[in-house]
Amino acid sequence: MLLEAIDVSKTFRSRRSSAPVHAVQNATLQARPGEFVAIVGESGSGKSTLARLLLDLLDPTEGSIQLDGREVGSMDRTERRAYRRSVQAVLQDPAGSLNPRKRVVQAIGEVIRLHGMARGPAETRQRVTEVLELVGMEPAEAFMDRFPHELSGGQRQRVLIARAIALDPRIIVADEAVSALDASVKAGVLAVMADLKDRLGVGYVFITHDLPVVQKVADHVYVMRHGRILEHGPKDEIFADPSHPYTRELLAASPALP
């Protein structure tokens, strides 16, 4: 399977201001299952817009998003549903992605039911147990009936990952999924993500401004600025020999411990 953005652009026009915002300009990107692709850039670089385009939450102004050569924009309803199942999202703010009035089992069970991934409540509950255990929330029974406010930030982020993998996705688009977490919790969630890559063969498009994390976990890196992809390549190449001055600037800016 191959997820591609081909020469994709997204322009936002507001009615009042005359200047349109070119959030993403001619971006080309490839992601595969089992591969950890990172998009790095600072705020306003267009990385989140690119994520939304990949997730089929926005329509590109130009260019296309394709899955195995099939353009998402031209898919019919059934195909599009399948697309949304195989390309899942995990976003930064777990509080905003979870309904505060739904227990964990409901939050995850709902998507399983909507996508027909299980028959009946018992099977759904079984699937919820499975995915919670996959993200290291064990015993699952201890977490299933909790509300989001009864979970820590790291646990909430794990629930979101569990909800994403409940649909057997091939690729997860994670937009600043660990940025708000403390180092130790961040390390825990990243370890879970790496583990899922190994065990389920899921791939990631990992969007972040956190370069040290990228250096640690990514296979392939895209660097974005002002809506454009400045350079991309295997992680080791980008970090060892960044060709673009902006990438060098980014690398130098991350504070380091003595």
Place this chain on the structure above:
Amino acid sequence: MTTTENPLAASTPLIELTGLNVVLPTGERSEVEAVKSVDLVVHDGERVGLVGESGSGKSVTGRSIAGLLPTSPRVRVSGSIRIRGQEMVGAPARAWDEVRRQTVGMIFQDPLTFLNPTMRVGRQVAESIPDRRLVRSGAGGDRTARDRAVFRFLRQAGLPDAEQVAASFPHELSGGMRQRVLIAIAIAKEPSLVLADEPTTALDATVQQHVLRTLDETVAELGTSLMLISHDLAVVAGMTDRVYVMYAGRIVEEGPTARVLTEPRHEYTQALLRSVRSLTDRDTDLYSIPLALRQRFAEEPTHVA
């Protein structure tokens, strides 16, 4: 503590917390001991870091130094907060106003909640300049002297286009510029202590670097003390001489920043550093502090390492 070798130790400390406890309400019937028997000292001219994870009590400690705890009657503070030797626990609101006016200038993480969205930046900086500063500069308290002072503080806080910034509203500025405006407001009071709580956490790495450099230079220039509160050990590493590490409301370790970050003595600091380094070091596995260890750290009354 290592302050015995400190020549400043003999004089009255600028800030001295002794056995500070803060209890905050978390719900109708629940409360949390956010700060537990914290001892902390900041001397004149010192740069002190306070690090910990979210929920460690570092921000509550910082807020209690500025008298900015929530005003609910259910907030209970016990122990001692001495500012220049004056006991502030139980002090009237007026005394705290005076502390914030003269002694402690604060910089918060989110400048948009701190800045008034309907007021031009220049006026907001002007408001925090005490008259005594203008009089002393020989220009009287008139408007042009104040304007000149506003521009000077904005420039000092790393905003060379001071005139333009002063005429802007907060929403017209970038995040990094807003944070520099907060620095300008904080230093305009000529405080003895600049208390910065996660001042760069919301900023991009390159902007963070610039803002930290600005803060560093301004504090050095004015000779004020700095207390930097952060979850980011790397940020504190470059900015402070001495550091306190907090966990679950308690201070678990104190010492020179370089020593604490390279040879941590407390098990928690060791575990925390291990997890931070595991995110950056190439040949280590990702390390998250195990739950069992966290529970032990939280339960055990620790003595400062």
